[in-house]
Amino acid sequence: DAGVIQSPRHEVTEMGQEVTLRCKPISGHNSLFWYRQTMMRGLELLIYFNNNVPIDDSGMPEDRFSAKMPNASFSTLKIQPSEPRDSAVYFCASSLNRMNTEAFFGQGTRLTVV
Amino acid sequence: GENVEQHPSTLSVQEGDSAVIKCTYSDSASNYFPWYKQELGKRPQLIIDIRSNVGEKKDQRIAVTLNKTAKHFSLHITETQPEDSAVYFCAASLNTGTASKLTFGTGTRLQVTL
Numbered sequence: 001d002a003g004v005i006q007s008p009r010h011e012v013t014e015m016g017q018e019v020t021l022r023c024k025p026i027s028g029h030n031s032l033f034w035y036r037q038t039m040m041r042g043l044e045l046l047i048y049f050n051n052n053v054p055i056d057d058s059g060m061p062e063d064r065f066s067a068k069m070p071n072a073s074f075s076t077l078k079i080q081p082s083e084p085r086d087s088a089v090y091f092c093a094s095s096l097n098r099m100n101t102e103a104f105f106g107q108g109t110r111l112t113v114v
Numbered sequence: 115g116e117n118v119e120q121h122p123s124t125l126s127v128q129e130g131d132s133a134v135i136k137c138t139y140s141d142s143a144s145n146y147f148p149w150y151k152q153e154l155g156k157r158p159q160l161i162i163d164i165r166s167n168v169g170e171k172k173d174q175r176i177a178v179t180l181n182k183t184a185k186h187f188s189l190h191i192t193e194t195q196p197e198d199s200a201v202y203f204c205a206a207s208l209n210t211g212t213a214s215k216l217t218f219g220t221g222t223r224l225q226v227t228l
Contacts, residue, residue, distance in 0.1 A: 031214070095214065
């Protein structure tokens with residue numbers, strides 16, 4: 001397996017534009033997590049899914065952020081409209097839905113909003 | 115929800131010395147405590163983990179200890195080498211019954227100097 005795959009690796013966009021980040025989890029994993037990493041706040045959990053169902057989205061900063069998981073092999077995180085303070089590295093991670101199992105991270109998407 | 119605090123935020127040691135990173139967690143129900151290493155520009159990767167029924171675990175130069183009563187756990191790296199330089203994150207996992215939610219500490223930037 002190629003691991004968790006995220007795209008794009010880098011995204012530069014203008015303030016106000018819509019941004020869509022994509023994630024393909026490891027085949028067979030049924031939990032998927034979206035994290036945001038900044039220098040100031042570290043790794044923040046935005047939302048996570050179990051069997052394609054959102055379980056906890058309390059970390060989503062505001063209504064401009066939305067996430068979907070239409071099937072077991074694909075998830076998106078959308079920001080609309082984007083703002084400069086959304087600039088960060090966004091990581092997707094997946095794991096098996098068993099207690100105490102490792103979360104595998106994708107390479108991340110570095111988002112810059114100018 | 116779970117809150118994980120991590121100290122120190124930065125740590126500089128000379129090659130060959132030991133490094134210790136400490137974390138505390140708030141939710142006594144958490145029962146899985148992984149440590150991730152993130153090299154510059156790369157994804158976080160698991161280096162060692164410990165479960166709540168174990169007090170200590172070792173893997174070559176790395177060891178973790180857990181004190182459930184005090185709700186703190188630590189990472190110990192002995193005989194540090196330049197390739198140990200990275201950001202280290204502790205995490206605590208709270209199993210919600212449907213998925214395991216990982217909450218991360220804010221990270222420790224370890225610099226191993228020659």
